[in-house]
Amino acid sequence: MNQMLQDQDVQASQIQTSQAESAPDTPAVPPTPEHPHFAKPQRVAFVQSSWHREVVEECRISFLKEIEARHITNVDVFEVPGSFEIPLHAQLLAKTRRYTAIVAAGLVVDGGIYRHEFVADTVIKALMDVQLRTEVPVFSAVLTPQQFHETEVHYEFFRKHFVIKGTEVAEACANTLLSLERLRGQVAAGIPG
Secondary structure, eight states: OOHHHHHHHHHHHHHHHHHHOOOOOOOOOOOOOOOOSSSSOOEEEEEEEEHHHHHHHHHHHHHHHHHTTTTTOOEEEESSSSSSHOOOOOOOOHHHHHHHHEEEEEEEESSSSHHHHHHHHHHHHHHHHHHHHHHOOOEEEEHHHHHHEEEEEEHHHHHHHHHHHHHHHHHHHHHHHHHHHHHHHHHHTTTTO
């Protein structure tokens, strides 16, 4: 009887090995990452330019998806004409004290003149000034491609690029807010850093 059970076990083991060897290689689905929760609710303002909306909106869409996965569900979206108008909007939003962070998204393109470098530089510096003056973190997904031509190939490339940037800026936003929450908690508790 024991021999019969052992023979059956060996046969079952051989069948399983054979099936495993003949099974197609299917990639394992990575587990969904567990993101930390916040002690207090967070509210984020997302300010995007309407210039090249069909490209920039990809950033907003991927940002909203990723930020929700990171337990931030209070996001207000604002649209301004171009990237040059983002800093003033960001400053006024920061001064309301309703938002724990502000995200800016825009596309500043080289139209064959020097002006795009001036606009991009001005926007980034102004956004940094807003966060330093108000202590509300401001994140930039305002991009300045070295070359952008109004062709379908470039539109498609930058739409995909803005999807990546939306995810990256959501990650940076959530991680910074978690870090600031911990830091402010330590300061309030009188714990030395």
